[in-house]
Amino acid sequence: MRVALVSPYSWTYPGGVTRHIEALRAELDRAGHDVRVFAPFDHDRRKTAWMHRGARPQARPVPEWLTPLGATIGWPSNGAVSNVSGSPSAVSKLRRELRAGGFDVIHLHEPVAPVAGWDTLTSADAPLVGTFHCYSESVAPHKVAALLGARRKLNRLNVSIAVSEAAAWTGRRFYGGRYRIIPNGVVLPEGGVPWPRVRRAGEPLRVVFVGQAVERKGLPVLLRAFEALRGQIPAELTVIGLTPEELAPLLVEGEGVTALGRVDDVVKAAVLRDADVLCAPSLGGESFGMVLTEAFAAGTPVVASDIAGYRDVVTAGVDGVLVPRADATALAETLRDLALDPKRVQTLARGAAVSAERYAWPRVAEQVVGAYEDAQVVPAVEGGRVARAAVKVGATPRDGRPRVPAQRLPSLEPAPERRRGAALRRGAIGLAGLATVAGAVAAVEHIGPARIGDALVRSSPPWVLFGVALMCASMLLRAVSWHAILKAALPGARPKLADAVQGTNIGVLMSATLPARLGEPSRALIVSRRLGRARDRLPVVLGTIVSQTLINVLALVILGAVMFSTIGLFDGKQRALLWYAVAPFALLLVVLVAPALIRSRRPARSRWVAQARSAVARVRSGLVVFKRPREGFVAISMQLGAWALQWVSCYVLLVALGLEHRADLGAAAAILFAVNVTAVLPVTPSNVGVFQAACMAVLVGAYGVAPAQALGYGIILQAVEVVTALVMGAPALVKEGLSWREVRLRAMHSAPVSLSVPAPKKPEPVEA
The missing domain is CATH 3.40.50.2000 (Glycogen Phosphorylase B;)
Known part of the structure; x- marks a missing residue:
């Protein structure tokens, strides 16, 4: 044929x-x-x-x-x-x-x-x-x-x-x-599938991953699980498909991890034969998973995500184990349980060898x-x-049989209740994004593109450049503030100012280019990697970000005070400022006392309670700076100074558009307040659309600025912020040897994994 x-x-x-x-x-x-x-x-x-x-x-x-x-x-x-x-x-x-x-x-x-x-x-x-x-x-x-x-x-x-x-x-x-x-x-080896390898006492658990550095393969999930696994048992991870240079940006700790890059089938088969398990932590989009059958052909069981394509191949409990997708904790616990039960691994390996026969290429x-x-x-x-x-x-089927139309089918993925929640969240974000786009289009049509363009053209370039310079300087002051917080929280690590600058600049870039708030974990990861022992440092570094956030709340209170006292629109509502003043202190009190209040004797709740206590303890470690007058003064003064520069930058841009006679420093404070409040949950990258709406609400509603000029101001202010992010963040990425995609992929799975203490094995009954 x-x-x-x-x-x-x-x-x-x-x-x-x-x-x-x-x-x-x-x-x-x-x-x-x-x-x-x-x-x-x-x-x-x-x-x-x-x-x-x-x-x-x-x-x-x-x-x-x-x-x-x-x-x-x-x-x-x-x-x-x-x-x-x-x-x-x-x-x-x-x-x-x-x-x-x-x-x-x-x-x-x-x-x-x-x-x-x-x-x-x-x-x-x-x-x-x-x-x-x-x-x-x-x-x-x-x-x-x-x-x-x-x-x-x-x-x-x-x-x-x-x-x-x-x-x-x-x-x-x-x-x-x-x-x-x-x-x-799958190609079976000559002579048949090899007999399962017996792992001797004290030998590390050998885990293999085969795949590319694409999001759906879930490699960051495995890396987080492996880092936690090594904290309890000896383990080794071999990654096939990525070079050491490609893998490095995804790692928090590289100990025990080996990257072999792209290898031929002979080398891959040899690595799979020597492994105890193949791990396939894919997040979805897999129809089959050829690497699973390749592991079977090597006599190696698999630990794979419980997704539709993998369930067609893996028989849970027979030739592998299925775990919830994107759950690094569950994956780590499964690997740990297999490491502590070598007999179970051998049983699964024998099942894998039998399963391989079903997929032999001749058949x-x-x-x-x-x-x-x-x-x-x-x-x-x-x-x-x-x-x-x-x-x-093609109007009728070529096989001569009646046509079978497309039909709505229920999803093949598990946990429908979780999928519904995720779908609702995605739907809400999507609707918010569409509403933002529709509102922006309607606003442009109502105001008139010509008027908006005229407002932009009439802006003064030197003043705009001055605004960019002020924004860049504010980023540097934020880095100095964070450096003081890091020094207080991690005195043994001796963080450098350059570490804080790198982390801040990259975090600003990620926040400006992604719809989710990935800037904070991105900068925490950068600094943790630079300080060494990244897995131990990361929780504390994340806690230091909370300290900066509290100072930001204080800055918003100050801006709110200026705004309420200068905008007539809020006459009679100055008492609301009390809530702004009380909020940061109430939050600080909760953070300090919560660990002593979190107690539970119910086993069903022990895991999430332990995680909650651990999270609050990490936050407390980041608040040490407020106990040290010197570092605390630097942190607060530099952070507030950064806000002051941004405030002045907002006013400079008002001058650039010739609006200083209508809108003064109070208007700049109100604008800065509004755009930061609306950016708490961004629905688009840089909150495009909502950002401009916030500027227009202040300038048109409170100061009587023409809509075209207000919208033009919002466009220029956001352009200044994005340019600042690119000017500061792009060189930082190059210096760090990372790409935007690598930082994004790593930040999406940044939460460290903490494993519970394994339950002691029950002694086997002894026959009389």
Whole structure:
């Protein structure tokens, strides 16, 4: 049989689909079939790395059975990066080759992915087989594909294959159709799966991770779990797929962690054989997980996230253990329990060896060949030319069976109550963001773009630059304040001013470019790494941020006092200032006394109570600065000085727009107060939209400034803040040797993990 295997993904950025195609081709070739592979191919050039977010392609030869289809572009998709080609030349070349090849079957992998398979669905006349590898619950991309005609195009498939029930769920949910489940295969070692390794007493637990540094793989979750695990038992972690340089930004502590980079299959198999467990902490978006079956083939059990794609492969308690996704504590406790029970690990390893036989490539390839044979049996079309034309264009299914439409299906993911809460939060943020955008558009249309543009053009550049300089200086004063707090809280670590400056600048950049408040954990992580013993330092450093926050509350009280005393809009409401004055002291009192009040004798509550007490204790450690007059004076005076510079900067920008006659220093205080209060829960990066609305509320409502000028002021003030973040933060990232993505990924999983003391094992009964 002459077979064409068509891949939309770059051959030199190999992922699960590419490895599947390569192994399938080899197996079909051994069975005597004539196989040709068509896939994009990227050469290692400067432009290639630029088109793939800095990632360089692997140096792979072009085998005689591969037809390259040109270069690709790296697109973010489903929590990872898809390297696909969108060039017309790739489409035209593939069409020519398929028409001239005389293929009995054309096998499309990810037929919906652009553009190779997508075009072949309607341009090729040979029998078509499509394999769906992806599991995704994201509605938007699939809806777009459906609007572009995906459902009609997929009717042209003679046979549809899914690598798992999760992948079939995606097809049924968004496109309809019938799917036969044929899993990914795995190459078993010659001589069979090796006998489980026996871990001797005192040997460390050997854990392996195989994957990329993309968010959905969940590597930061494993790193946090491993750091806690090493605090109780000897353990080693080997990371395959990342170089030491790529892994370093994600680490708080590197002890016991080894990064091997990208290795060949021989080395990977050897590492898996020597491991006690493979850990796959993915956060979602996995349809199968080929690395799981590769571990089975090495006789190694797995600890994997309890997600849809992995549940299709791992039989919990037989060949592995499933843990809640994104739960670093549960993952660490599971690994610890396995380390303390070597017999259980051996039992799981024997189960893994048995499971590997189900996925052996000869068995999988036999099922694929069966699909090819079924695809070649094309039923006769009844109904004349109209019916044949309907099949030709995909209006009716090519397999001759009744059409199965797309249908709403319940989610495959566990914990629906938690998913509903997460969905509600995302929905609320999304609605708030849409409302912000809609309000901004309505405001611009109401005021008039020309008037807004005129207000911006009339601003004075020297005054704006002076405002930027003041904002930059305020960041430096904040760093000096934080340095004093760090010195008081960590006297043995001897933090340097440069550490605080680096952390502050990077934190400001992250706060300005992300919708979530990731600036605080980002700067805490930077400083913790610089101080050494990062895992021990991080909780205290996070506590020092609370000290700065209390000073910020005091600054807001002062700004509130100025605002209430200068804006006539609030006449008669000055008593509200009492609440602003009392708030920081009430919060300080709660923080100081709460540890003595938190007690619980109920075992069910012991874990969260212990975590709450630990968190409050960390906060208290950060408040030591207020017991030391010298450091406390520096911290308070510098932080308030930073606020004063920002206050002056806000006034300077009023001067830049010629508004100083209408809005004075009191107006600048009110603006600074308003934008900081509304930024407590940002719904967009830098709170765009809400920021401008706060400025307009003050200037228009209290000072009678024209809406166009008020909105122009809000735009310029935010631009100044963003420029300040870039001017201060970008060089700091370069100096630290980090990328924005690395800091973001690390900050999202910054909470340190604390494990409970393991329960003592019950002695086995002794027979009389």
